[in-house]
Amino acid sequence: MKKIGFLSFGHWSPSPHSQTRSASDALLQSIDLAVAAEELGADGAYFRVHHFARQLASPFPLLAAVGAKTSRIEIGTAVIDMRYENPLYMAEDAGAADLIAGGRLQLGISRGSPEQVIDGWRYFGFAPPEGQSDADMARRHAEVFLEILRGKGFAEPNPRPMFPNPPGLLRLEPHSEGLRDRIWWGAATNATAQWAAKLGMNLQSSTLKFDEGGQPLHVQQAEQIRAFREAWKEAGHASEPRVSVSRSIFALVDERDRAYFGRSEGEDHFGFIEAGTRAVFGRTYAAEPDVLIEQLRQDEAIAEADTLLLTVPNQLGVDYNAHVIEAILKHVAPALGWR
Template sequence: MKKIGFLSFGHWGSHPAYKARSAADTLLQSIDLAVAAEEMGLDGAYVRVHHFAAQLASPFPLLAAIGARTSKIEIGTGVIDMRYENPLYMVEDAGAADLISGGRLQLGISRGSPEQVIDGWRYFGYVPTDGEDGTAMGRRKSLEFLDKLKGVGFAKPNPNPMFPNPPGLLRLEPYSQGLRERIWWGAASNATAVWAAENGMNLQSSTLKEDESGKPFHVQQAEQIRFYKEAWKKAGHQREPRVSVSRSIFALVNDMDRYYFGNEAERTDQIGFIEEDKRAIFGRSYAAEPDQLIKELAKDEAIQEADTLLLTIPNTLGVDYNVHVLSSILKYVAPELGWR
């Protein structure tokens, strides 16, 4: 059994085939799709976060809106680039969104992916300290965010406040019990997966990772997950961790599916660079008739290792078509693979 959710990049644009022509379209359609996904029995609604792009950016207003319109489905991110964040303000935003949703927030964070602009976080007012680079700054902010999510007081109260204070040091509000255990780290390497385990975060592994062995993508990703699980066990955490992988999977069940994604059937893993000096492997897309799709997915070792599968969706094609894409996986594929 697996939890199955969707992951939206939240694109919009003026292409004549797009149903999402503006930011408003993408935001409102994201809410509608989450509502529909909950009704069909999907487990999660996740969104990507990218700055300086015609894509979803600041996630918390959207997450709160989805939380207010739904009652069961998990809501989350994959991932928030912590180089751009104020950890304390983010604790308040995340706490509010989690309380609105009734404790359903599953928040993916990370050092971040390659950007649209050079060092975009500098425009947000963030500068690494002496001896830091952007990666180290992102990790430092992440650890501060995790620490403040514990709800322990740290700020000295004003002796003459506007409103009465409780005794002792003050914490950030609103505080949401249990949110600290629902933070995920997006890891691109085996080492960062181990770091996530050591710091008590769940693991998100995407459709790309650093190419550390030359093996097929799904094999490398499965190895990464096993490194993570071993590190989690060694760290002595008292709860079971969660692991998600994301995939582009399309069951070709009608002519429109074949028109949009029939050419994806021959796709293979690709080698590229996520930064100038980091060789990366990008996982293939899966697109085939259901019977063939089931055979191919059964060989994916990383999906087998994960408890959560996030299906990347073509959000620009609109809510109705994405409902069809997701429901086709639930109907034709998931039961045959034991995911449902």
């Protein structure tokens, strides 16, 4: 059995070919798609966060709205770029959204990816200390965030407060019990996956990964997942970790599917996303259900993971994306033992 959810980047464009022509469209349709996915029996609604782009950005108002409109589905991010985040303010936002959702948040965080502007996090008031990189800064923000989510008091109370204080040091409120165990790290390398395991974070592995061996994406991801689980075991955590992988998968069951995705390339690509950093970009799976089932049987990373996130073409509208999700749940998942 696997949990199956969708992952939306929340693109919007004023183009007449787009069903999401404004930021309002992208946000409201994201809520509608989460509601539709829950009704179809999907397990998760996840959203990507990008700054300075016509995409979803500030995640917590959206997560809270989805939480208020749904009752069962997991609600998450994949991922929040921690270079941009004040971890204390983020802990308050996350606690509030999780309480609204009844403890269903699954927050994916990471160092982030190349953004639309140069060093965009500087505009948010952040800069790495001397001798450290922006990646170091992101990991430090993540560590502070994780510590705050434990709910332990750390702040000296005012002896003359406006309102009475409980005894002892104060923590941030609202605190949502259990959220600390539902934080995921989006890892692009084996080393950062192992680092996340030591800190007790779950693992998210995307449709791209830094190339560490030249093999297809699914092979490298499977190795990454095994390294993560071994590091988790060595760290001595009492619980079992969760692992998700993201994939672009389309079952071609009608003429719309064939028109949109019938000519998709079925191979991984290698390229550079940062100077000197080679990455492998995952293929798009698009085929008739019987062919698709056999292709997905060969994906080693999907086999290793307990959660699969389907990237959706959100600009094609809620109805079509609900159809994409339903086609996988109905025509593909049962044959692979995922349902």
